[in-house]
Amino acid sequence: MQTNGDGNRRKQRFRERLEVLRDSELHRHVRRHLPSGGWTRRQWIHASLFTTIGIMVATIIPGFSSAIPAPKATHATLALELPELEGDAAQDHAGDSWQTLRIKPGQTLGGLFEELEIPATTMHQFLANDDFKALMRRLKPGTEISFDMPVGGTLRALRYDRDLSSRVVLSLKGEKVVEKVIPRETTTRTVVLSGKVGSSLNRSARKAGLTAANINALTDDIFKYDIDFNSDLDSDDRFSVVVQQTWREGELVATGPIEAATFTVDGKLHSGFRYARPGSTAEYFTAQGRPLKKSFIRMPIPYARLSSKFGARKHPVLGTMRMHKGVDYAAVTGTPIMAAGDAKVQFAGVQRGYGNVVILDHGRGYTTLYGHMSRIGKVRPGQRIAQGTVIGYVGSTGLATGPHLHYEFRVNGAHRNPLSITMPPPEPLGGAQLASFKTQTRDALARIHTVESAIYADLEPGTPVESKVDRAAVTEVADATPAKGQKKGGKKKAGTRKKRG
The missing domain is CATH 3.10.450.350 (Nuclear Transport Factor 2; Chain: A,)
Structure with a gap:
């Protein structure tokens, strides 16, 4: 503890040092400014002022040092309970x-x-x-x-x-x-993801939250028969899909397949809904219960050239006039060949002039034949396959002058021209299946209508809404779509849309 005597002695030493300093500074000032004839009245006034200020400083400053008490340092100790480490963690070393x-x-x-x-x-x-x-x-x-x-x-x-x-x-x-x-706890939510095509459908769909598999399903499984994605789309056309998302610890870890989808193109609404018939894989249907997938695809090989038509012709190898009971598609060796429709494999092997050949039975008397393959795909007789399954690869085995696919279409054993025959319509849902499908469809449509009503100003008024969608889904969709007032791409000129047959 500092005593009063110590404080007084410190003040006295400080005053002495200040007076010495003042005298030396005053002396130096006098020597610099004193004229040979002595001080003037003005110089004496300045000297007196400096002396007065010096005395006041010497008196006040030591008083502050003793008047302001030094803050007292306070310390507190708080005990915290830490959780016990489990097992091996209790033996960890620093930096693990x-x-x-x-x-x-x-x-x-x-x-x-x-x-x-x-x-x-x-x-x-x-x-x-x-x-x-x-x-x-x-x-x-x-x-x-x-x-x-x-x-x-x-x-x-x-x-x-x-x-x-x-x-x-x-x-x-x-x-x-x-x-x-x-x-690890997970939660699954049914949400609606929506967006406008903008400058790129793929970019807009990914921004909306669709996965690559979702986008492929949208373009290749659901709407490929009704929409030409190369020429039909405009920047203001919109899409909405219903999917299930799985979340874990606040992170999106999985997005399921599209349960329902709508695509509005030039004001026309297209819709598709996922449904699995008993004993079969899931496929997509219209709102009326008709399959979106056609019974048969006319061209079972992509990016190929029609090299020979159906009918009588001179055989390129035998040189005789014969009935050409199918059509030929010229393509590079190894080009994949797809099943024209859902089928059961009737034959897979080597057969006379066909070389490597696959014959598929589509039911109701319809069969297709694929010949001259370089090799057969991973199919075997009796196996059930889906439309689009790769059954083999283009080649020139058998009686062939070059790599191509020989494709035949038969109805009750009679050969028909694959290019002109009216393809049988797909079998629609009926009875209890249709009733179950309608119930499922109604809920999905209500979700889509709810979200689109919230985010699109141009949605037609009076759209029926039968259930509410999760607010989280609406928020996600709103973030993924252009804000009101955002500049939109220009419309195409009238008549530029191609209509598919």
Whole structure:
């Protein structure tokens, strides 16, 4: 504690130093300004003023030093309870962490372990676990695996997601691998994603939240028969789809297939709804229950040239006039050949002048034949396949002068011209299936109408709404669509849209 005596002595020493300083400065000033004849009245006034100021400073400043008390430092100690560490974590060393790596295209598990400088013997220890081995068999680019690697130490554990709702942690305990499954909570929501075509349908659809698989389904499965996506679309045309999204810990981890979709092109509404008939795979139907997929595609090979038509002709190899019972499509060897419709494989092998050939039975008396293949695809007699399945590849086996596909269309055994025959209409839904489909369709349409009414100002008034969509879905859609007043692309001139037959 500072006493009053100490303070007084400090003041006295300070005054003495200040007076010495003042005298020296005054002396220097006098020597510089004093004329040879003595001081003037003005100089004496200045000297007196400086002296007065010096005395006042010497008196006031030491008083401040003792008048202002120094702040007292206060300290407080608070005890915090920390959670107990589990298991091996309690023995971790400073700097330990999980390292998460993502599988690159072409990368193997061995390459991943080598990148982390983990011995192959350790990798084989983990491969002794059946679950981990199964994961490695279906290892795909983008798969994430995390490694617990102490700094300067060896691998202690690894973890990965078995599926969307469970994570597996494999820990090394000596020579044994201990498995622990950690449940991860997920939530699934049915949402509506919507947008306008703008300058690019693909870009707008991805911005709206559709996956690449969703976009392919929109253009190749649902609307490819009704909309020409190369020439029919305009920037103001809009689309809306109903999908299920799976969320985990605030992150979107999966988007399901399109359950329902609408596409408004030049003011005309096109719609499609996903439905699975009992015992068959899911497909898309119109609102009236008619399949959107046609029973047959006329051209089972893409990007090919029609080289020979149906009818009588001179055979290019035999040189005789014969009935050409099909049509020929010239294409490069190895070009994929697709099934013209859903079918059961009737024959797959070598047959006389056809070379490698596949015959498909589509039911109701309809069969198709595909000849001169370079090789047959992964199909076998008795197998049921879907329309568009690759059944073989273009070649020149059998009686052929060059690579091409010989394609025949038969009705009850009689050959018909594939280019001119009226294709049978697809079988629509009926009875209990149609009633179930209508119920499902009504809910999906109501969701779409609700969202479109909220985000599109030009939606026709009076659209019936039978149920409300989640507010989260509306928000997501609104973020993915142009704001009101945003500049839109110009309309095409009248008559530029191509109408498909």
